[in-house]
Amino acid sequence: MKKIIFFLLALIVLIACKTEENKMHFHDEEHHHSHYSSMSNVDAHKLIFPSRTPDRIIVNLTEDANHSFAVNWRTNQEIDTAYVQIAEETHGPDFLLDDNKQQFIANTEFIIVENTRDQEPLVKAAYHSAIINNLTPGTNYVYRVGNGNNSNDTWSEWFQIETPSLNQNKPFSFIYFGDAQNDVKSMWSRIIRKSYKMMPEVDFMLHAGDLINHSESDREWGEWFYAGSFIHATVPSIMTPGNHEYDKSVDRKKISALWRPQFTLPENGPLEELKETCYFLDYQNMKVISIDAQSFYNNEESANAQTKWLDSILAKNTKKWVTITMHYPIYSTKIGRDNKELREKLKPLIDKYNVDLVLQGHDHTYARGYASNQGLGKTIVQDAGTVYAVSVSGPKMYESQNQDWMVKRGEYVQLFQIITVDNDTINYNSYTAKGDVYDSFSLTKNKKGKKTLINNESEVSIRFKKDFVKK
Secondary structure: OHHHHHHHHHHHHHHHHHHHHHHHHHHHHHHHHOOOOOOOHHHHHHOOOOOOOEEEEEEEEOOOOOOOOEEEEEEOOOOOOOEEOOOOOOOOOOHHHHOEEEEEEOOEEEEOOOOOOOOOHHHOEEEEEEEEEOOOOOEEEEEHHHHHOOOOOHHHOEEEEEOOOOOOOOOEEEEEEEEOOOOOHHHHHHHHHHHHHOOOOOOEEOOOOOOOOOOOOHHHHHHHHHHHHHHHOOOEEEOOOOOOHHHHHOOOOOOOOOHHHOOOOOOOOOOOOOOOOOOEEOOOEEEEEEOOHHHHHHHHHHHHHHHHHHHHHHOOOOEEEEEEEOOOOOOOOOOOOHHHHHHHHHHHHHHHHOOOOEEOOOOEEEEEEEOOOOOOOOOOOEOOOOOOEOOOOOOOOOOOOOOOOOEEEEOOEEEEEEEEOOOEEEEEEEEOOOOOEEEEEEEEOOOOOEEEEEOOOOOOOOOOOOOOOOO
16 A cells, blocks of 8 residues: 555656646747747847857958958957958968068947847947958958957958959859848758859859848848858858848838948949949959849939939940849839839830840749840840849749740749859859759850850759748
């Protein structure tokens, strides 16, 4: 009898302990999911809050990419003075010698980020930026960023970067991304990393807007920088803003408070408000132009200024190739998403100056084609006009519809495009997240400016299933 009583008491104690353990587990789970959905508090803290050690390091192309590059990074506000050290790369550690290094002081701006919309914590950070100039074209450099003292915890690692060649005919490549926008850390990360794995010698990356979803979300910007990691610090980027880079709380009238502190882009646009959003730069034998499509719609002054400015830039162009990037498509992929005003003002200039590529986002689908259906069903297209592309790199997907301008159409697939410019030829290849070819063509231009396009057979031609929840 005593044994039975003892057993029952032990069983009661065991059940009580298990119940308490389950309660504790439940509260832990509840606490875990109460902050930043899919991330632990530790991950969220690392993404959001800066320390003395530099983070969110990114290199941008400048207007004079042959002789300079721009670098931005973030620390906490204990660091009020910061520097960039740079040297020509060597085979060993001798670049560390004082005689081989140069040091540039950075511009520092204290920022307080308050995102009440997403109930994020208040973030105080110091954003640092510098333009490293007087560099030698076609040269490999190493650089690091920090606060100038000898403590390793306030310096980044050394990064490698190469300036473009003065040889206008030397081949170069860049990667074009459509919208990343949602689930950037968990799902867009594989796209930028796969693209880099396939083209590790890429010269720069181009982002066609909507890098994140909520313009003022410091956590989402942290995810974007985390996803690209060291790639952002070694491969220069350029980006054009999308509607989600504009603050929704003020009707998309104001660019994100973090856009200019965390990027340094050319300031050669037509208006003060368009600095670092509407700009141009030259990269070897290509001119690249960013149109701020959201500002274009915000007010008539911006639309007219950008139109007049684009005309003047294209009229003076001496480069063999011209690429324009903007977020809203000239030709959209679905009825009801048409951007008529943008097309009416800009397409006449695109036609007049025979622009080669227009790279866009926004529609969360894929399409590639021409102003007319001249190339539909053809392998070789003579007298090819401007090629328009719309792409998406993140997991947010929409449906599309057949349109007259389309040669290739796709949906429900994450993509990136590797574009190689080799003297008289542009080779364009769109890839899925698995690295399969989704779309491919070659564009050749002769000395008279006449273009011939060859459509290449792609390995993937099916429409992808839409068996997931759209956001």
